[in-house]
Amino acid sequence: DAMVIQNPRYQVTQFGKPVTLSCSQTLNHNVMYWYQQKSSQAPKLLFHYYDKDFNNEADTPDNFQSRRPNTSFCFLDIRSPGLGDAAMYLCATSRDFGGGDLYQETQYFGPGTRLLVL
Amino acid sequence: DQQVKQNSPSLSVQEGRISILNCDYTNSMFDYFLWYKKYPAEGPTFLISISSIKDKNEDGRFTVFLNKSAKHLSLHIVPSQPGDSAVYFCAASGLITGNQFYFGTGTSLTVIP
Numbered sequence: 487d488a489m490v491i492q493n494p495r496y497q498v499t500q501f502g503k504p505v506t507l508s509c510s511q512t513l514n515h516n517v518m519y520w521y522q523q524k525s526s527q528a529p530k531l532l533f534h535y536y537d538k539d540f541n542n543e544a545d546t547p548d549n550f551q552s553r554r555p556n557t558s559f560c561f562l563d564i565r566s567p568g569l570g571d572a573a574m575y576l577c578a579t580s581r582d583f584g585g586g587d588l589y590q591e592t593q594y595f596g597p598g599t600r601l602l603v604l
Numbered sequence: 605d606q607q608v609k610q611n612s613p614s615l616s617v618q619e620g621r622i623s624i625l626n627c628d629y630t631n632s633m634f635d636y637f638l639w640y641k642k643y644p645a646e647g648p649t650f651l652i653s654i655s656s657i658k659d660k661n662e663d664g665r666f667t668v669f670l671n672k673s674a675k676h677l678s679l680h681i682v683p684s685q686p687g688d689s690a691v692y693f694c695a696a697s698g699l700i701t702g703n704q705f706y707f708g709t710g711t712s713l714t715v716i717p
Contacts, residue, residue, distance in 0.1 A: 490647070526613065528606065528693070528707040529648075576647055592638060593705060595647030 489513050490596035492577050498602045499567050507562040507599045509577030518560040519593065520552060521576040529576055535560060536582060567603045574598045607631045608696050610708035618716050623681040625711045627694030630675065634696040638705070639668060639679045642691045651692070652679070684715045 491510045499505040509518065517536050521529035533542045535554045549571070551563040564571055578593040609628045617623045627637075635656035640648035654661040654668045654677065661668050667680045681688055694708040 492647075495645075526709060528608070528709045531704060534704070578647070591636075592650040592653065595640075595649065597645065597647045 490577060490579055490594050492575075492596035492599050494599060495597060496600050496602070498604060499564075500604050501569065502566045505564050505567055505601065507564075507575050507577075507601070509560045509562070509596055510558050511577075511579045511594075512558070513579055513594060514557060515579035515594070516557075516582040517580045518554060519576075519578040519580070520550075520560070520562050521578065522571075523574045523576055523598075532562070564601075567601070569603050572601055572603045574600050606709075607634075608694055608706045608708040610692075610694055610711050612711050613709070614712040614714070616714045616716060617684045619686055620683045623679075623684045623688065623713055623715070625679040625681075625692050625694075625713065627677045627679075627708055628675055629677075629696050629706075631696070631698075631701075631706075632675065633698050633700040634706075635698040636696065637668070637670060637677050638695045638697070639666075640693040640695060640707075642693060642710070648693055681713075684713075686715045686717050689713055689715050 489512050493508050519534040520532045522532055523529040531543050532546045532550055533552050549565050553561045576598045577596040580593045607630050638653040639651040641651045642648040652663050652666045652668050654670050659670050670677045691710045691712045693710045695705045697705045
């Protein structure tokens with residue numbers, strides 16, 4: 487049973503053309519994350535939501551925005567994709583660590599969306 | 605600044621032998637460490653974790669060792685199986701880092717039949 491779903495799995499867009507990636511979860515987790523992963527690099531956290539509270543990483547470009555209309559869904563908007571934004575985008579969820587035992591927590595990842603910018 | 609490092613991009617091991625994957629970290633405030641496994645075209649999946657109050661955690665064929673003084677952890681897979689061939693990511697977190705995990709760059713393990 488899919489728990490974290492990402493659509494589409496592959497996305498091709500043109501340089502400068504806005505694109506939206508979506509993520510949904512059936513786990514009812516408080517926290518949702520967006521990561522960017524380029525080849526042979528560590529997943530890089532772009533931002534995360536704790537419920538409706540948005541937490542942006544300091545080095546995330548303004549070109550990347552996110553929306554979380556409800557617990558289940560989270561969107562990544564890339565306003566003007568550049569060639570350097572071609573990557574795998576991973577969505578993940580977790581429970582809030584502060585509400586439980588950190589040492590039992592983990593993140594659940596979706597399969598990712600591979601973005602190609604032409 | 606990469607706070608979690610996996611210095612070996614790849615590792616090849618014969619089936620039935622031990623695989624040892626290594627990970628180093630720099631932030632002494634990390635107190636929770638995880639290993640994820642990733643197959644091509646899939647997202648990472650949780651494999652095993654360890655908190656800083658332990659130095660070893662075992663789950664079947666998988667054992668994670670933590671050396672806090674050296675800021676080093678390792679994942680041992682015994683015996684290695686061809687289905688273990690994947691990319692393994694080390695990740696670290698802690699109460700001080702809130703809801704964030706920091707990932708290494710991954711080690712691609714190939715288990716040769």
